[in-house]
Amino acid sequence: MEAGTPTGPQHYDYLIVGSGAGGAAVAHGLASAGARVLLLEKGPRLPRDGSTLDVRAVLIEERFKNRETWLDGEDRPVIPGDFFNLGGKTKWYGAALLRFSPEEFEADPGNGYLGWPIRYEDLAPYYDEAERLLGVRRFAPEPAMARLAARLVKPGGPWEARAMPLGLAPDAQAHRNEAARFDGFASVRGIKADAEVRLLDPLRAMQNLRIETGAAVAALLPRDDDPRAVIGVALADGRRFHAVRVVLAAGALHTPRLLEEYLARTGLAAQLPGARFVGRYYKHHLNTILLAFGLRRNDDLLFKTLLFRHRGFPHSSVQGLGGRLAEEIIATRLPRFLPDTARRALSARACGFFLTTEDSSHPDNRVAAHAAPAAAPLLDYRRDRMPRAWAEHAGFVRAFHRALAARGLPGVYLHMPPGATAHACGSCVAGRDPQRSVVDGYGRVHGLENLYIADGSVLPRSSRANPALTIYAWALRLAHHLRTRGATREHETAATHPVRS
Numbered sequence: 001m002e003a004g005t006p007t008g009p010q011h012y013d014y015l016i017v018g019s020g021a022g023g024a025a026v027a028h029g030l031a032s033a034g035a036r037v038l039l040l041e042k043g044p045r046l047p048r049d050g051s052t053l054d055v056r057a058v059l060i061e062e063r064f065k066n067r068e069t070w071l072d073g074e075d076r077p078v079i080p081g082d083f084f085n086l087g088g089k090t091k092w093y094g095a096a097l098l099r100f101s102p103e104e105f106e107a108d109p110g111n112g113y114l115g116w117p118i119r120y121e122d123l124a125p126y127y128d129e130a131e132r133l134l135g136v137r138r139f140a141p142e143p144a145m146a147r148l149a150a151r152l153v154k155p156g157g158p159w160e161a162r163a164m165p166l167g168l169a170p171d172a173q174a175h176r177n178e179a180a181r182f183d184g185f186a187s188v189r190g191i192k193a194d195a196e197v198r199l200l201d202p203l204r205a206m207q208n209l210r211i212e213t214g215a216a217v218a219a220l221l222p223r224d225d226d227p228r229a230v231i232g233v234a235l236a237d238g239r240r241f242h243a244v245r246v247v248l249a250a251g252a253l254h255t256p257r258l259l260e261e262y263l264a265r266t267g268l269a270a271q272l273p274g275a276r277f278v279g280r281y282y283k284h285h286l287n288t289i290l291l292a293f294g295l296r297r298n299d300d301l302l303f304k305t306l307l308f309r310h311r312g313f314p315h316s317s318v319q320g321l322g323g324r325l326a327e328e329i330i331a332t333r334l335p336r337f338l339p340d341t342a343r344r345a346l347s348a349r350a351c352g353f354f355l356t357t358e359d360s361s362h363p364d365n366r367v368a369a370h371a372a373p374a375a376a377p378l379l380d381y382r383r384d385r386m387p388r389a390w391a392e393h394a395g396f397v398r399a400f401h402r403a404l405a406a407r408g409l410p411g412v413y414l415h416m417p418p419g420a421t422a423h424a425c426g427s428c429v430a431g432r433d434p435q436r437s438v439v440d441g442y443g444r445v446h447g448l449e450n451l452y453i454a455d456g457s458v459l460p461r462s463s464r465a466n467p468a469l470t471i472y473a474w475a476l477r478l479a480h481h482l483r484t485r486g487a488t489r490e491h492e493t494a495a496t497h498p499v500r501s
Ligand SMILES: Cc1cc2nc3c(=O)[nH]c(=O)nc-3n(C[C@H](O)[C@H](O)[C@H](O)COP(=O)(O)OP(=O)(O)OC[C@H]3O[C@@H](n4cnc5c(N)ncnc54)[C@H](O)[C@@H]3O)c2cc1C
Pocket: 017, 018, 019, 020, 021, 022, 023, 040, 041, 042, 043, 081, 083, 084, 085, 086, 087, 088, 089, 090, 092, 093, 094, 095, 096, 097, 098, 183, 184, 215, 216, 217, 218, 249, 250, 251, 252, 254, 422, 423, 424, 454, 455, 456, 457, 466, 467, 468, 469, 471
């Protein structure tokens, strides 16, 4: 147990499953207003002994990464790039904390993008709150990035650059070892604004918030007389907890599987029209890593200080790999036959980039509890289902690759495989129509009384850049909604009906 135990009976106002961007933000919003909250996190609290900044432990041994094998649509093994720990994937993220733009809330059938049930203006106050809680700020471009921008961005030209909003402490650059490894590693000093450091740690002394790590939720529990009300959860170790409302925030790979299993077990799958969309419209962006090599050294520490866009590729963006990640990739991934001197010379001159395009929303791209007949979960994601998005991505990568080469920075690139699930979202999409979506505009599962979703699985669109700030904002908005609804019918029903055991 990580924080003060509530003094009342083991019946909470809220159970929250998962502690990443969505789970920590909804917990913060509810617990800071006095609600009795139990946050259940499957993974441990990460060690603070320096191992999360150690290149061998993180990149070579992949000590902290998911090892569970899933199957793809052709029954081939795939290991999702997921992390189970307090703070979820935010402990490892690059802290690029961008807002979606207003048009990215609209449906765009030509490109296969679903629309949101809410507008940018509905989320704007919660973007403000998320940025304030996370301390989002912009840093002046360091020399290598400034040189690149000066060569790439010309008046009237196709490329534009804007300062990158980052969740990093103002003195981040003073902590060289940490700043060099903020992207893809987990901070020990807390220089990175992750969900644990910024949203959970400040509430640790509160008696009304209990955080339970090593608590893998295995199933949702129905009310005896009506499964449309969820009364609690059962853990893999047999423990059970009960609450007035349950919020799923296990991430876009796991939340749909918990929901799918519940709907199937209770018979609701046959009754709720939206049930057939659970797990579908899964997205994780089309992503490519590009390493470029110049004659001059790249001594930038943060590097991820600008975001580039190209006028001809409206759903795409490119950002630097944060810190010295490019150098670490070269050190750990380049062929061993390369002499150390050559490897060092290359890595000192390397610039790493992360190129992203929004993938289309396709119902056949999905996650499911089991890939029949095997017991492994299914991650069926194919880019040939979205030829238009893929054509934009491939064209964008070529354009950036050529632009760099023309400016004396030739490079190589690698398209990320389907197991690269860092930006997993969709899979329980929000929508106004209960026939065609899984949750409503506040995250309540259509047709269920008191089950909500706070994580990236609700995102119908994922924008041209990173999703975490939008997930934080969605969850803060959900917390506000639940706070202002106050005690309702759910309270009475959960309290007066017997618990099924
Ligand atoms: C290397 C890396 C770099 C990234 N960089 C950026 C970036 O720069 N900017 C950005 O916006 N995004 C970035 N992302 C993506 C970002 O981290 C995610 O979009 C965000 O964390 C998703 O939040 P979430 O709440 O949906 O899920 P998660 O953060 O994945 O949290 C889900 C939590 O639920 C827990 N859980 C799962 N199953 C259960 C269960 N059965 N019971 C209990 N708990 C469970 C998990 O352990 C986890 O803690 C990056 C991700 C990675 C991996």
